[in-house]
Amino acid sequence: MKNLIVSGLAVVGAWSVLGKLGGGSRCPEATRNITVNTRNRQIAIDRFMYGPLNPALPSKDYWLKLASVWNKGSRITDVQIREAKSARCGNCGVFDISPGMRKCLPPIDTADDYDSFAVETDAVLGYCWAHHFKCASTRTCKTWVSDGPIRSNARSPLGK
DSSP states (O other): OOOHHHHHHHHHHHHHHHHHHOOOOOHHHHHHHHHHHHHHHHHHHHHHHBBOTTTOOOOOOHHHHHHHHHHHTTTOOHHHHHHHHOOOOGGOEEEEOOHHHHHOOOGGGGGOHHHHHHHHOOOOOOEEEETTTETTTOBBBBBBSSOOOOOOHHHHEEOO
């Protein structure tokens, strides 16, 4: 239950920030500042299980741990692991790949090794409004939200 509360607070915090952006097309700081992006991404890794490190590998331990977050108190089944694997940043409700956000993202040739590796493994880079960093579509975290990604400027906080 504690993990769900912390996860819920992260999402509520994201929507609070979204409301404060209104009225302009300002790009989030993490899209302009690699130090901020790296710090926020590390927080997502440490506190919210952003991963797996290499989505192209099986990463069985990672998926088992993530499935256990969503299925507290039960023995984890293969079905639950498959379900956890289906909840990726690329279909998360706070993953922004709108045209406005794409203009905010720096060219891939200026990306750090982590983001470059993500793109080399067929990930789409977007922006995570829950944790405020450039995010790879093939990864996930324990604060995943349904109904994504954000594809239109109308749905993006940048377009509001």
